[in-house]
């Protein structure tokens with residue numbers, strides 16, 4: 299497929315929420331009125347300067363935006379090619395990009411008069427961001443989490459509880475993120491009147507993928523003016539690189555540049571032990587097929603019978619079994635390229651970044667960085683790469699220690 303007939307990549311989705319043949323709203327009849335009401339309210343908020351002003355104020359004073367655009371001088375010298383910039387979204391409050399979106403959705407929930415926020419979470423990052431903003435506004439917060447994940451992610455479960463959230467372990471199905479998403483949707487239908495469902499990535503039924511992308515687009519919008527400030531007016535990045543779980547940090551960086559054809563766009567999926575290893579990876583675009591999950595049509599990890607497979611990655615935050623529908627579309631039209639980095643490659647990039655830049659990155663952006671280390675040496679010195687440093691690595695030090703054979707006690 300090619301994208302020659304597409305005039306603008308930035309106008310999507312269409313009215314039914316489709317990006318090409320992806321996206322849409324595959325939900326039960328009982329959910330439909332909720333989705334339509336949400337869409338109506340979001341459209342109104344989007345055009346209300348008071349909503350934007352409230353976002354801007356909290357982004358600045360609560361989250362700490364704008365995040366810096368940082369020239370990684372030693373990494374650039376070490377790789378000996380392209381000039382590498384890092385967008386420092388790991389410096390946001392709560393240590394990742396997730397809060398950009400949560401803040402937007404919760405301000406919308408308040409506008410809609412909702413008092414109870416529900417969310418689902420895998421590794422717990424989205425749950426922590428949601429519990430944080432709920433505490434800030436005194437809203438009730440219920441987080442659905444696969445029972446298996448509750449055990450694996452004890453520190454994030456405790457964080458959510460400290461912040462006043464109720465964590466509900468999901469034992470239905472196989473007790474994974476996918477089952478937690480189903481239970482959250484069920485809760486939403488049952489408690490329509492007071493409840494808002496806060497989704498953590500560019501997935502779910504329309505309007506969620508577009509709405510989450512819009513809230514995360516602050517990342518790319520800042521990069522546009524910050525790079526011009528540092529490299530001269532009008533200077534655009536040559537290549538953008540970001541890690542893909544569901545795809546929200548990547549969509550946030552990419553979207554403001556989709557209609558600039560000189561900007562190459564690369565998404566990096568979690569290759570786990572290698573994409574040939576069938577299920578021991580989490581690369582939906584590189585190793586999956588289209589299907590329907592979480593209310594939208596997109597590329598998914600699935601077996602021959604269409605059963606959703608559980609992804610595998612060293613990085614818990616990349617284990618979403620699908621990918622946002624807009625990425626599926628950018629993939630098929632060729633506007634963006636999708637590659638993967640393995641656990642071992644991410645681990646090597648993680649250590650390189652610690653030593654050369656004094657930044658302990660999360661394992662998720664370490665996948666993006668791993669790809670940067672592959673391409674930068676062959677690019678000229680005037681080629682500018684911007685990679686999204688979407689999370690800090692404090693949460694990952696125990697995982698890294700285990701892989702390096704170091705015993706931590708604490």
Ligand SMILES: *Cc1c(COP(=O)(O)O)cnc(C)c1O
Nearest residue numbers: 499543544545546547615662689
């Ligand atoms: C959750 C998370 C991701 C994956 O989610 P996306 O929607 O793909 O951005 C990546 N990095 C970090 C640090 C995360 O917390």
